[in-house]
Amino acid sequence: MRRLLFGLRTRLVLWYLVLLAVAAGLTIFGTRQVLLVRLDERIDAELRQEIEELTRLADGDDPATGEPFQDDVYAIFDTFLRRNVPSRNETFLAIELATGEGLRPTTDPPYALDTDREIRAYIEGIRSPERGTFSTPMGEVDYHAVTLEAEGDPLGVFVVAIFSDLLRAETNDVVRVVSVIFGVLLVFVSFLAWGAAGRVVAPVTAVTATARRINDTDLTRRIPLGGAAETTEMAATFNAMLDRLEEALAAQRRFVDDAGHELRTPITIIRGHLELMGDDPEERRETIALVTDELDRMHRMVEDLLILAKAERPDFLALRVVDVARLTEEVFAKAQAIAPRDWRLAAAAPGRAVVDRQRITQALVQLAQNAVQHTSAGGRIAIGSFVRDHEVGFWVSDDGEGVPDGEAQRIFGRFHRGEAGRRRGEGAGLGLSIAHAIAMAHGGRIELHSPPGMGATFTVVVPVDPPSEPALVPQEP
Numbered sequence: 001m002r003r004l005l006f007g008l009r010t011r012l013v014l015w016y017l018v019l020l021a022v023a024a025g026l027t028i029f030g031t032r033q034v035l036l037v038r039l040d041e042r043i044d045a046e047l048r049q050e051i052e053e054l055t056r057l058a059d060g061d062d063p064a065t066g067e068p069f070q071d072d073v074y075a076i077f078d079t080f081l082r083r084n085v086p087s088r089n090e091t092f093l094a095i096e097l098a099t100g101e102g103l104r105p106t107t108d109p110p111y112a113l114d115t116d117r118e119i120r121a122y123i124e125g126i127r128s129p130e131r132g133t134f135s136t137p138m139g140e141v142d143y144h145a146v147t148l149e150a151e152g153d154p155l156g157v158f159v160v161a162i163f164s165d166l167l168r169a170e171t172n173d174v175v176r177v178v179s180v181i182f183g184v185l186l187v188f189v190s191f192l193a194w195g196a197a198g199r200v201v202a203p204v205t206a207v208t209a210t211a212r213r214i215n216d217t218d219l220t221r222r223i224p225l226g227g228a229a230e231t232t233e234m235a236a237t238f239n240a241m242l243d244r245l246e247e248a249l250a251a252q253r254r255f256v257d258d259a260g261h262e263l264r265t266p267i268t269i270i271r272g273h274l275e276l277m278g279d280d281p282e283e284r285r286e287t288i289a290l291v292t293d294e295l296d297r298m299h300r301m302v303e304d305l306l307i308l309a310k311a312e313r314p315d316f317l318a319l320r321v322v323d324v325a326r327l328t329e330e331v332f333a334k335a336q337a338i339a340p341r342d343w344r345l346a347a348a349a350p351g352r353a354v355v356d357r358q359r360i361t362q363a364l365v366q367l368a369q370n371a372v373q374h375t376s377a378g379g380r381i382a383i384g385s386f387v388r389d390h391e392v393g394f395w396v397s398d399d400g401e402g403v404p405d406g407e408a409q410r411i412f413g414r415f416h417r418g419e420a421g422r423r424r425g426e427g428a429g430l431g432l433s434i435a436h437a438i439a440m441a442h443g444g445r446i447e448l449h450s451p452p453g454m455g456a457t458f459t460v461v462v463p464v465d466p467p468s469e470p471a472l473v474p475q476e477p
Helices: 003-004 008-058 073-083 116-123 164-213 229-276 281-310 324-335 357-373 431-439
Strands: 090-096 101-103 132-134 139-150 155-161 320-325 341-348 351-355 380-388 390-400 445-449 456-463
Touching: 003 132, 008 073, 008 139, 008 164, 073 090, 073 101, 073 351, 090 116, 101 132, 116 139, 116 155, 139 164, 155 431, 229 281, 229 324, 229 380, 320 324, 320 357, 324 341, 324 351, 324 357, 324 390, 324 431, 357 390, 357 431, 357 456, 431 445, 431 456
Parallel strands: 341 380
Antiparallel strands: 090 101, 090 155, 132 139, 139 155, 320 351, 380 390, 390 456, 445 456
């Protein structure tokens, strides 16, 4: 129930209805004010029109005699009342002051002003044109009064009155009807908005439901794509994130399984030899040597794993401006100590690059170690470098059996060891992974060129400039 009352769908609908209600309220209020202003303008225009017609009639001729009315106010009033019929909620009142006789139209007004003593007395006392209002049982009445005079003496008073409160009540009735219509439409629109909001938040609901069903053993669920472009993009982005997460967890599982297997092997060897070790000094010496060798292998494996873990950290590299040729020569000198092979320095490219000297050296030594493991004594291993197209490349080439096509995409995986030429005890299969991680940390890559039966060439290619601005880039002395 709480989710229904305070969920995203409910909040969207409520905000939509609030905005719609505010807009409708402002529209109705503004419309009412405009109608009332127009009503006041119409009342003023009608009052002026009636007074102007009476004035023109008084200045003209009596239609009954063809002579000017002169001071015959009764004839003026009678002629006007016979010619003009008041509109609804309008009335006329004419009073001849000499006789006190009042005349009004034959139609019955909402309220007879001449029957109200106070109003009649006030009208009889009017001696100049005036505009004002009366309060009556039928509400407020707007009036316009003029006097007809002869030689400065008032002869009669004529009043045009409009029951403005009744007209305003009609306007309010219209506004109320419009408000009711808006209210009904608001209820109807709320149902439409509820359905539309359901379609809008459906991808979000699907994301939530999918996320709740996901666990560390099942990352295969995905959100169906469809709907608006934004929701489809959100679902696709979430699915892509799940793809990456599934791949990462799968790689993690494989890594843990492989690491456990690789570490379990030397532990088993150590335990077995220690359990079988006798009292013979020579046997004990051999056992201790074997155990020490296995412990050294485990130590190297742990160090390699730490390097791979650090490769994902931002402080993994210490970038410096290095001389490419000098670095190539240093790596060549170090690689020759790995094993007796036909070592050759094929090329040492002139130029400078911003790299981590130790990490690049580490990657190339790993590649050289890999070349040694795939060549026999006397085999040729060449080391070189190049600079072109804003990139610097360091390569290690051998004349071994090469890399089969089926393994080219897998050899950089952790704990992967190729079948060809691999001899027992030649590492845990982390060397190429370390070299690949170092190249990627530099914003570069490792390229493999291995024609069938013609050896393999591994090339570490990195940008001449760093992938991002380093904190400190001093030049080599």
